[in-house]
Amino acid sequence: MKITSRLPVEAYVEGILSGDRVILSRAITLVESTLPQDQFLAENVVEKILPYSGKSIRIGITGVPGVGKSTFIEGFGKLLVEKGYKLAVLTIDPSSQKSHGSILGDKTRMEKLSSDKRAYIRPSPAGVSLGGVSAKTREAMLLCEAAGFNIILIETVGVGQSEIAVKGMVDFFLLLMLAGAGDELQGIKKGIIEMCDALVINKADGENITAAKKAKREYTNALHLFPVKENGWNPKVLTCSAIDQIGLSEIWQMIEGFVDQMKRINYLDINRSNQLENWLHDHIGYLLKSSFYENEEIKSSLTKNLSEIKAGKKSPIGLARELVEAFIDGISRK
Amino acid sequence: MKITSRLPVEAYVEGILSGDRVILSRAITLVESTLPQDQFLAENVVEKILPYSGKSIRIGITGVPGVGKSTFIEGFGKLLVEKGYKLAVLTIDPSSQKSHGSILGDKTRMEKLSSDKRAYIRPSPAGVSLGGVSAKTREAMLLCEAAGFNIILIETVGVGQSEIAVKGMVDFFLLLMLAGAGDELQGIKKGIIEMCDALVINKADGENITAAKKAKREYTNALHLFPVKENGWNPKVLTCSAIDQIGLSEIWQMIEGFVDQMKRINYLDINRSNQLENWLHDHIGYLLKSSFYENEEIKSSLTKNLSEIKAGKKSPIGLARELVEAFIDGISRK
Incomplete structure (x- = not known):
């Protein structure tokens, strides 16, 4: 290192x-x-x-690879900085370790925005575990807010776990989709749709316009089947063409409408309070586990017993209790 | 209690x-x-x-509500007991707390199978947290194996988290689907499809047959887009009508084929070894957290500080460290 x-x-x-x-x-x-x-x-x-920290609108953006997230952020980001906002973009890419390094990738992908002085783009480093990345992203977000950025976009790849983490740190969660790609290939699950405050169908241009409008109708209908959200917000379905800069203002208006509506019922604060509480418990879990697994006696005991566990000769719950007790005893002997 | x-x-x-x-x-x-x-x-x-324990074939079955899981298990279970197998069925229903009590519900749903002496049906109690239910289900599975059951079916509702838990304790994972219901409504995500060893399209009867065959072709094509599994198994797509007892023997033959193929490369054991190791770490995490949160000093300190955390006046990571250190110090003072 x-x-x-x-x-x-x-x-x-x-x-x-x-x-x-x-x-x-x-x-x-x-x-x-x-x-x-x-x-x-x-x-x-x-x-x-x-x-x-805290003085920004925090927006999560997700969608599977190929849906056009970078182009969307580039176009949407341009709109925001031209409106006078100070924009920070943070990305979480849990797959980057397996595929390509994301740092150069992201910077190349969002070429115009990254050379724009009014925006700040910061990709997550490749090779950090997902839990780690998301904890760090939350802290990076707070640092950006303290540095004066008043809109934070957090981009993640739509593969499941990372959405839950991002949902846990933003005010507004936006799912990018394509029309007619077949949901099994878009990898969209009910759980992610349920988390979303808006579903935006990208690439609604040229020959795709009809399909995009059709998809908009279908998703609007489908969203009616979901239970009403605690905050009373009805998730919206919009179309856009990030590459042609069409429909992006409408998306921003919708987000402004969301923020106004939530402020009236104090929900932005309620949500952030709950997020802070969850962060506390996540971090407690992290610290407990790291002090446990960093303990030298535990390490050697684990190494010694692992083959018996894997062979089914020793009970995992028995060893877990032994080790946790030894950990606590070990501390008390100090 | x-x-x-x-x-x-x-x-x-x-x-x-x-x-x-x-x-x-x-x-x-x-x-x-x-x-x-x-x-x-x-x-x-x-x-x-x-x-x-260990002398059974462990099969996970998932699918969203309405896909016909109970009817499938009833029909498939009948086939298995008639072949002479001793069958235990365990169910995990994370939604049961919110909707109806699952215990009577499940028993009523699988009426014939539950009155069959060759089968044993055990639903999870409503109201236990998901992590808790899945840990208990794993232990219930081992008890059933020790009692001589040689096929265990573990049923779960296809909503995300519980699938990951079940995948972590079974040999074979089967996803039940319907033809033409629209994936966004079936709530199927890429992640669950990736975990599956077989995708079975149920209700392939009457007017549904054509749609089921079409869906079979589409899913077979879609599965080709997924990376090859570590164990070399190509997930299969089958159709069945649980209610008419059509296609169930083919499903059992496929599972037998899977077991044979895995035994040849010793993968059943490798997979179970890894599952045991993961169980150990899950249980360690559980024990660390429960001894922490059950500690009286921690409890009162949490209560005292929570409002400051929620108001953003105190840092969650700071308090987490304080509390974890106090926990460890507290133990060492004893």
Whole structure:
């Protein structure tokens, strides 16, 4: 692992609050670091900027590969920065480890937006576990907010787990789809549709327009079958052509309408409060497991017993209890 | 909570090994119990019967409500018991808490099979959390195996999380579908299709036959787009009419073919070994979290700090670290 120089906590905090993008990027790198010595520093930075976070609209965008997420974000992002918003784009790509490295990929994909000074694009590093990526993305989002960005787009690939993580950190969740591609190939599951606040059919241009309109009708009907959401919002179905910049303003108007409606019933805050509580429990689980699995006695005991477990000679629940008890006893002997 | 009398460990173990269904049922009730005093006893019983478990073919069956899972299990189960197999059916229904109580529901649904002495049907109790249900189902499966059942069917509703849990405890995973219902309504996601060893289109009878054949072709084509599985098995697409008992023998032949093929490459054992290892880690996570959240100091500290977390005044990662450290310190002070 590459050794990089670190700054004192205050330098990160001041840099971020003054909107210094170099410092912001270094702070996100710090947050993403898996080096144990970085974690305490990262935590400190996040705690310090927390009071300055929260002043953005957080939008999750998902859809399977090929649906045109990058083109959509490029077009939609352009619209937003031209309206005067400060835009940060964060991406989670759980598949990037297996396929190509996503960092260059994403930057190349969103060429115009990434060269636009009014936008900040930050892809997740490849090779971090999904749970890890999403925890880091949440912190990166807060850092971006503290740095003054007032719209955050979080992009993820529509394959299941990562949507749940992103849904847990955004205000508005948008699913991009294509018309007529067949749902089994689009990989869309009921669960993801249920999580969405809007379903946008992309590539509604040229020969696709008729199919897109038809799909819009069908999905509108299908959405009626879902139970009413707690916040009273009826998920909308829209069409757009990101490449031709058609329909993007309507999408932004819809999101503004959502935000207004939610603010009236205080739901934005309620939702964020619940997200903070869930974050607490996620992090407790993470810390408990990491202190357990980093314990040297546990490690060697696990190694020693694993073959018996895998051979079915020893009970997993028995060993689990033994190890957890040994972990707790080990701590108490210190 | 109802107080029920408990037996000594050996009485459960002997009863199960002799195939006593009353004792088996009481042991599953014990395993499902959330009473702290039952957990140690339950764990002991499971550990004792573990060496006698494993001698069954474990089949997971999923599909959204309305696809005909009960009718399928009733018909398929009848076929299996008539071939001389001893069949146990376990069901996981994460939605049962919200809708109707599943216990009577399931028994009524599989009326013929539940009155057949050669089969044993055991629904999960309503109101247990999903993680809990699936852990208990795994243990119930092992108890059934030790009691001599040599085919276990585990039924779950196709809504996402529970499939992953069931996939983690079975040898063969079967997805029931309907022809022409529209995938968005069937709620089938790519992830579930990827997990499946077979996709069975049910209700292929009367006017549905043409649509079922068409769907079979389409799904067969679609499955070719998925990457080859580690075990070399090509998932099959079949049609059946559970209500008319058509196509069920072919499904059983396919499963037998799967088992033969997997045994030749030792994959049944490899898969079960990996499942045991995952079970260990799941249970470690469960025990760590439960000892944490049951701790009185943690409980009161959580209650005290939660409003500040929810108001965004305190950092979730900071409090998580504080609490986990306090938990570990608290233990060491004892």
